[in-house]
Amino acid sequence: MLADLQHGPHIAADSVVLKAVLLVQPVKRNNMNAKQKTQQIKLGTLASGFDLTIPILIAEGITPNPIVGISAAVHGDEIVGVQILRELWSLLAREQIQGSVWLMPVVNPLAFEYLTRNTPLDMLDINRTFPGNASGWISEQMAHAISEQYLSRLDYYIDIHAGGTFPLVDYCFLLNNGDFARAFHSKLLYTPAQPYQGTTASVTLKRNVPTVVIEIGGGYEQQEEQVKRGVSKICNMLRYAGVLGGAVEAPPSQTLLREISIMRPKNGGLCYPVRPFPPGEHLMGRVKLAEVVSPYSFESLETMETPFEKNVVVLSRNYVTRVNPGDYTFMIGNLATAETL
Numbered sequence: 001m002l003a004d005l006q007h008g009p010h011i012a013a014d015s016v017v018l019k020a021v022l023l024v025q026p027v028k029r030n031n032m033n034a035k036q037k038t039q040q041i042k043l044g045t046l047a048s049g050f051d052l053t054i055p056i057l058i059a060e061g062i063t064p065n066p067i068v069g070i071s072a073a074v075h076g077d078e079i080v081g082v083q084i085l086r087e088l089w090s091l092l093a094r095e096q097i098q099g100s101v102w103l104m105p106v107v108n109p110l111a112f113e114y115l116t117r118n119t120p121l122d123m124l125d126i127n128r129t130f131p132g133n134a135s136g137w138i139s140e141q142m143a144h145a146i147s148e149q150y151l152s153r154l155d156y157y158i159d160i161h162a163g164g165t166f167p168l169v170d171y172c173f174l175l176n177n178g179d180f181a182r183a184f185h186s187k188l189l190y191t192p193a194q195p196y197q198g199t200t201a202s203v204t205l206k207r208n209v210p211t212v213v214i215e216i217g218g219g220y221e222q223q224e225e226q227v228k229r230g231v232s233k234i235c236n237m238l239r240y241a242g243v244l245g246g247a248v249e250a251p252p253s254q255t256l257l258r259e260i261s262i263m264r265p266k267n268g269g270l271c272y273p274v275r276p277f278p279p280g281e282h283l284m285g286r287v288k289l290a291e292v293v294s295p296y297s298f299e300s301l302e303t304m305e306t307p308f309e310k311n312v313v314v315l316s317r318n319y320v321t322r323v324n325p326g327d328y329t330f331m332i333g334n335l336a337t338a339e340t341l
């Protein structure tokens with residue numbers, strides 16, 4: 001009824017009826033749930049003949065702005081973020097929102113297809129190639145299109161990562177907006193001395209767009225807790241951005257890390273953790289974390305230990321896994337240089 005009156009060509013611009021409709025319009029539209037639609041970023045055709053497209057799912061409220069972008073699976077073996085966005089998408093369908101939420105559930109579909117961190121076609125980590133190159137490798141072409149058609153449109157940006165195929169992780173990068181990052185309620189926050197170059201976040205940071213990179217879950221264990229918490233705390237971030245109504249829940253006490261040691265073994269084989277080390281656990285002094293064992297002779301090739309006097313587990317492997325030399329095996333934060341917020 002309202003739509004007919006608005007769009008009907010028979011209504012003259014100065015008619016009394018139209019003025020009445022315009023007056024009631026904001027009230028009516030405030031009661032509408034988010035409209036949902038899909039857009040495609042189109043790249044070329046693959047050698048297989050299939051078209052390469054990257055979908056964007058858009059939930060739009062009463063006004064199109066602000067636009068909050070949330071992406072996942074920029075690394076193809078990090079599937080928890082996709083699960084979080086699936087739940088969030090169905091939740092947004094039932095909500096009234098201000099502005100828009102633009103979800104990109106799979107930033108790198110080629111890597112997701114093979115469940116690999118890097119793009120199988122050119123072996124590149126797309127998250128080191130942004131803002132990309134329209135005439136470069138396929139990862140660079142994708143990064144260029146995503147930068148132009150997605151990242152450059154956003155007013156807020158959240159990128160969800162995970163530990164990958166085997167490790168479990170739990171922290172959040174505090175980059176250019178502390179309140180936005182803290183609204184995710186991660187117990188561990190991290191501000192690196194040097195931010196990673198070539199990431200999706202590097203594009204939005206350059207534009208001074210509030211940007212948060214979340215690291216949550218990973219490994220093919222049950223992730224129900226992480227998915228539930230991810231959805232709930234991203235809703236808190238959407239309240240901070242003014243997209244969802246209601247008060248922002250205050251964060252708990254959080255530890256801001258300045259130094260994290262990425263522990264990569266020198267030898268490949270089977271990695272036997274001493275026991276599960278949940279992210280967030282404090283470990284004092286030198287503590288043995290794991291043994292790397294040869295699968296050919298069963299001899300121990302290497303012992304991995306905590307690197308600091310006061311350690312906190314950031315990423316861990318909680319069951320026996322295959323490791324290659326240089327793999328992310330543990331990440332340990334230094335509590336001596338950390339700050340309690």
Ligand SMILES: [Zn+2]
Binds near residue numbers: 075078161
């Ligand atoms: Zn990642």
